[in-house]
Amino acid sequence: MRSSEKRRWFLGIDGGGSKTTAAVCGADGRIVALAMGEGSNPLSRPWPEVEETLRALIRDCLRQAGAAAHEVEGLFFGLAGADRPQVQTMIVNAFQAEWGERLQIDNDAVAALYSGTWGGPGIVLIAGTGSIACALTADGSRHRVGGWGYLVGDEGSGFDLGRQAVAAALRAFDGRGEATALTGMLVSHYGVDTPDQLIARLYGSPNPRRELAGAAILVDRAAAAGDAVAGRLVRQAAASLLELAETCLAKAGERLPVVLAGGLMAADTMLRRAVLELARFEAVVPAAPPVTGCLAAALMRAGRPLDAAVRKNLCRYHPEGEANGGELV
Known part of the structure; x- marks a missing residue:
């Protein structure tokens, strides 16, 4: 124009x-x-x-x-x-x-x-590769909870879900954990033949954090299909994200809407559904x-x-x- x-x-x-x-x-x-x-x-x-x-x-x-x-x-x-x-x-x-x-x-x-x-004013709850909750109050004050990175934080994030999915598949491969559909999905996703080959694939990646975050969608799909292990991982991630938001609300000291953002919240995922179902605050999907x-x-x-x-x-x-x-x- x-x-x-x-x-x-x-x-x-x-x-x-x-x-x-x-x-x-x-x-x-x-x-x-x-x-x-x-x-x-x-x-x-x-x-x-x-x-x-x-x-x-x-x-x-x-x-x-x-x-x-x-x-x-x-x-x-x-x-x-x-x-x-x-x-x-x-x-x-x-x-x-x-x-x-x-x-x-x-x-x-x-x-x-x-x-x-x-x-x-409001709180934004972000669940993407990482996770964080940030508040902007009516008087302009700011507060944050989480966002400490994948080594010491990022609970409920894509990285966290992906890492736990691989861990669950390896536990099942060892015989220490429950069988899960995630095993076959991860093997196919990463192009390996057996679960133990995931180690070389992930540790040899130039960006293991992003690689693991990319597996979060597999957890969501497995949970939607009824896989018990994946379902527990989704509920655990939802609880972690709700904790971020609720702690941020407490810091803000006022009732604020919580905007859901990030790749895992932008789409109609099982994780977003769980957060919306369990939230005790006003949740906003932009x-x-x-x-x-x-x-x-x-x-x-x-x-x-x-x-x-x-x-x-x-x-x-x-x-x-x-x-x-x-x-x-």
Whole structure:
């Protein structure tokens, strides 16, 4: 589409360890550009590579929208680790000179939260490769529970589920544990012949954490098919995630909605069903992905209203033309 001086644009970028999504919308919330790239967590990739990923996505989105950088009223980065001073410094040093006061930076958890609260206070419960609960209260206070990484935390995460699935299969292989459908599923998934070959496959991987997180979907499928071992793992993961949220609620000291986010919560998984069934708080399943939370933040921080019409538009992808085609879901 062609831009004009009468139209102002808002650019949101949601970046985690595995992928980054960028989008452009107008003041009415209509999304006119969408682009995806590699992960942009500065703590897991060299900063020069992260910066180039971000710049490439900005260029791509502006090209799709037919917009110039000076027509962008607000740019919001919701990046993993961006609440840490050293990460903020890198982003500011790279982008502040050209974007000035239009640049806004925050953690990707805020983007996920805003996709469910549209800028309002709340708690975001994230279950992806890792897990964490983060609260943003009405007075602006912040609290976090969990998120300590796969070595000492990440309970209820994809990594945690995958690791326990492999452990259960190996226990069954030893004769120490109950037989489970996970054994055959894991052997097939990792392309090995026997469960004991999983060790070399996983320990020899350049990224065992991601490899194990990828097996979480197998646990969900096995649980849905009635496998007892997988069912227990799902219930245990749900209990761990509920503990994160409830502890975060206690820290916040007020009743807040809990937005469910991350790969394991975005889809209608057995894990999400268990969390929703057992939750003793208001649980919110967002109608849109986290990048819309970035756009909401860009709009809100520029003083633009987030009324019902704007929110409705943010939940859809309405390109003029067929750039990337389809709906944003």
